[in-house]
Amino acid sequence: MLPDEDGVAAWLRYAALPESQRTATNSPAIDTVIVLGDEASDASSPLSVAGRELVDGISKILGRSVSLGSSSSQHTSSTLVVGVRDAFTLLEGVPSSSPLDHTDGYWIDPASSSSPSRIIGHDARGVLYGAFAYLSKLAQGRLSSEAWGSSPRAPIRWINQWDNMDGTIERGYGGRSLFFEGGAIREDLARVKEYARLMASVGLNGIVINNVNANASLLSEESLANGVKRVADIMRPYGVRIGLALNFDAPRTLGGLETSDPLDENVVAWWTEKTHLIYKYVPDMLGYTIKANSEGQPGPLSYGRTLAEGANLFAKPLSQYGGFVFYRAFVYDHHLREDNPKNDRANAAVDFFAHLDDAFDDNVVVQVKFGPIDFQVREPVSPLLARLRKTKAVIEFMVAQEYMGQQTHAVYLAPQWQEVLAFDMRVDGKPSLVRDILSPSGPFGWPTTGYTAVVNVGRDTTWLGHHLAMANLYAYGRLTWAPESDARVLLDEWTRLTWSTDPEVVETLGNLLMDTWPAYEGHSGNLGIQTLCDILYTHYGPSPASQDGNGWGQWTRANAKSLGMDRTVATGTGFAGQYHPEVASVYEKIETTPDNLLLWFHHVPYTHVLKSGKTVIQHFYDAHYEGAAMVQTFSQRWASLRGKIDDARWEHVAFKLAYQAGHALVWRDSVCRFYHSLSGIDDDKKRVGHYAHRYALAAPSPNVVLDGYTPVDARLPESASNGKAVQTEEEKSGKVTITLDVDSAVYDIAVNYFDTSVGRASYSLAVNDSTVGTWQGNLQDRLGHDFSEYIDGHSATRIYFRGVALKGGDVLIIEGQPDGKERAPLDYVSILPEGVVD
Template sequence: MAIDEMWLQSSILKKRLTNEIFYVNLEYEDKITIRLRSEICEWLGCQLTGERSEATVVLSVDCKLDVNLEAYEVKENEIIGTSSVGLLYGFYAYLRLKLSGANLSEKSAPAQSLRMINHWDQVDGTIERGYAGESIFFGRFGSNDVKDIGTDIFRNDFTRLKMYARFLASIGINAISLNNVNVRGLGTSLIVSPYIEKVGEIAKLFATFGLKTFLAINWAAPKLIGELKTSDPLDENVYTWWQQTIDHIYEVIPDFGGLVVKADSEGEPGPYQYGRNHADGANMLAKAFEKYNGLVIWRTFVYNSQTDWRNRKNDRAKAAYENFMPLDGDFSDNVILQIKFGPIDFGVREPLMPLFGALKKTNQLMEFQITAEYLGHQIDLNYVLSQWLEMIHFDNYGQPEDTISANSPVATHSGFVAIGNVGMDENWCGNKLAQANFYGFGRMCWNNDLSAAEILQEWLALTFPEVKAEVQKEIYELLIDSNQTYELYNAPLAVGSMMVPHYHYGPSINGYEYDRWGAFHFADRNGLGIDRTTATGTGYASLYAPEVAEIFEDKSKTPDEILLFFHYVEYGHLLHNGKTLIQTIYDQHFEGFERVKSYIKSWKSLKGQVDEATYDNVAERLERQLENARNWRDQVNTYFYRMSGIPDDKGREIYR
């Protein structure tokens, strides 16, 4: 079966470009302009002329176009970039406009400087939290079976990697890390020979598409592979080992991006074990990168994963703030803190992490998760852009529109990052419609002002360019509120995780309630929710700006959709929606299930209207989603009926 071309269908593009003749007007050539010529001639099979007078489309670089080197301008017969990479982005924008039927008139520069994808790929070919087959980087060529790994850990499928790099560049992604942040076993050795040379082959390809390659490291690497007895960041031998290792990386990969670090989190080693703090660790690595302009991306996902549920003052939500806020201003200029958008872990509904807006002297990346760990495993429909956009536009501390770059000492060392959702499946994402989140993340990074609806309409026009308008509209209606649908039948009102532990798919109401991970809901016969107020709870609400904290501290002011994240609420409490808490729980779970039933009916109406592979793929997953929604509806409603003893006002069936 042919590999899915997602939103860049070459056969359709070739038809639309049949009459176009391209002329590349450049004073110099580099690896990116050579790639651009290849994209025109080899990928699209279009004519490239050496005479400007013969051209219908002229491509050129004008360094005066914009102060941003990645900017471009598309006109009817011209594509201009501020630099070669800007020209490449302009070319893909031209294709987007051409394929979607939009006017060929667009001048644009990226809203975020760093637009990055993290892969959680393991060197054994698996992907942690991956739901679309095996790794595209590691494994055996031509196989999608992790049991079929040979002696070479790299898959070496450069045809697929070239396609992937094209997808990334077409939506403006400019950085990628290849391996999982939980770096174990052979993965620790990716930064040294002979593995770094193989990474170099991938990085060389990606660089032609404007992509910087990063690797995740194990903090204990000096001990594990360097024959040292310590990984203390203040030990001179440790620094020397890292400097020598980084020097060698740049000998192999001259444009290497840097390192991604998960330290002192969920059992991973870090500077805490030596009595040092995160700035000590990050700055030591940063010093080794100074002469290369490389970056250290340091994750703030640090919390006590041995939480005692008996103590209600323990609050995992506060952990990142408490670990990193005191260090604001202590990090080197080439260190970036990678901060999850919410305080827990990419939940179905979370408030904005209060570090955003509070940190003012530290470079920042806001982290998202395209792979659907908590949002349905790319089985359930879940177009998540509405949630992401809500996060990036949330105002904490009355900040400018772009809080992240405004509060980063080096604005170019800031941006967005997301955990990718691709694998070796033919359609890349497991669920054909999950491609919308991949596309949407890139477009959101580039233009923060696009709405979820606008991005979805773009994706549909590019992905289903030859279906009838009413078919596109039907798919649009399926996806546009699918994130809300998933939220309706999941854990109520942001109370937290009620999912099956570890797997994070399907309901397990008390699965985490007495566990060590700090994800509690505290339901009893009277009510449920976490008291995070200052007066009687954990005090988390006070971490926001005063005007925001005032809302979250007050049960009567806190929005319904986030209520149980901040407050313990009795079942009979009247919400802003005019219903009691318990009735809201019942209604939402019945409604969520009915919505999924309607999705199946809508999708069945498209049989024969979309290609067979897409139809079968989505139809099969919708049936699984319906079963998931049924389980959530019945288990949540039954659990809270048994807890509260309060029946459903509408007399619907609840299992007792």
């Protein structure tokens, strides 16, 4: 039996390499690690960290004693010598043009029969990256006998944490903040060190530690001296520098000034003094991330100033320290009038920023979300990335799955990012892949460019709330270093390091996770309609209606006959025209627009025929059923790995995947019912609205008797059978009795119920007088997503009781005991022949 693991070590477990994989190459006879250079004995130097990491990693992976030698130790074939290139008297074997010519680059030369192994870095951080690359290959049993090296394509490889000073994390699903608690930096920062280590191991070099919806009190001298400085000191040895998110209105709210006008001399002086104070305590701070004039927040536009004038306010005092302003392009009006057909939130980034291209100071970088709206399951690439020439930009991804299952659903996002990075923007009619634009050698020659992502790890031992979600953090880091990487290759690396080098584990888990994004897109929102989650509440469960009828601008313009946004230049909002001509011409016409973005760019009838030959509405029905069906396979595929993975982590994932399977059906039914009701068009396959195996508990039926249960409207009608659930009377238990009309056979019993955040109701299920099982509505204690207090698509869930022998006339009894405001709500019961998925 494998020992249980909690997940904290993630992909840096350094599990012992199986004997079967220990070839001469994969099991080098290293017994001594020598670190060259004056910094070798400095515990705060990446060089020293690299030496310690190599000793620890090689010892664990190969199960042998490895020591840290001195610079005067003899160099033999059992020695691994590491250092910056200037510390080596000879660079024999290193190409004249190599990764060592670039910042953070490294070169790895395995041992021969007569010479030591070498890890050479362009700089100290490069040595550390080389050490982690060596250990990664070693731990996977894939160490090459050939020398190799690497350097990053972009200098900016950052993380944004949305941590609040009270210890909560906005859109965080893995527990409370590593950094903050009770309005201050935490005393215990041990996990911060481990986070820095994980970041360094995949090449990430910067982190903004606080929420972009920033609390200005972080900038107090006490907070800087006794908190922020400690975080910076802990992360610095791993080559990770920190930045801070600022509240634009801090001169008023923290400084007591009457204004935060960026051209007011007192405001300029206040920010200049504050910047000097920050660098007093953190002399290598990266700079500031700014969210302003977005979602109701103040900013330069509040004072009649331009966004450039606002950004330059911070850029000037930062410039003397080499710091940067990362100004988020997430600026838009969230009170748009939907009745104006020309209004379009997607236009906002280009409208607000493109005309200011030559107005920003040299150390201002515009931070651009990968799509024009907000981390949706599918969006076109933001045109702003190709419209800024003089002003530098970075792309922003989201590892935290705000709109895509909130780490309760497993969704591997790297295939989406890979598509984005490979998209050709056709700048000036020339090949211009996004990944090339985000490189100093790209068409704009930005020396400062690259990547940032909202990650939001927390104190949970899984870091993100789901062991499988860590594949996204691993892949994000690796893509920032080498954006041409293949998502499946990265996934297989992560699997070998995190779970097992067993080929069956690698193949099974790889195939499973590669299916997750297509499946999620299938059962959530497809054809470019966006994710169709509830944008007015928790951003988690289904609510197609929430997209329209409000000022947030994530509209689908769905009505009884048609849906989709007309974003053409000819008849719509003009968004298609924000791209360079070759791309714009593709999106302008229905005939050339890819089907997977059709409804993003065009408003069409439900009966519009796609390139596949299906109508739009039939595609919706089919995709939602197929996507949900794919999710049902995940649990079975994971189950095949039992015994090859430790029980603790296996059970965690098994529970999450079982929940995901049930919630995928909630998504499927909610979205299909909504569009079926809206359009009045039946599903050709007679699935939508026809559920042969279900007993809807709120529907009148001679087979269903309610005792102490009463029907109640669901908050979102499409999220419950016929728009209604049943729940008990306040503080009283209730009972549902169902007389079954089934053939004698073995069945799976599925109970769909609502598990809200306002209580922990208890349930029992019996057949005749025999108890089948009990459960509690306590998912708020077991899942990390943003919970709902309502009966809706967020709280809807399912529990199975499998392999139950039933016959016609059997009586199924569910008893519910309310808890607080959660009154044991139920939706329906399905009696499923074995192998049937409702």
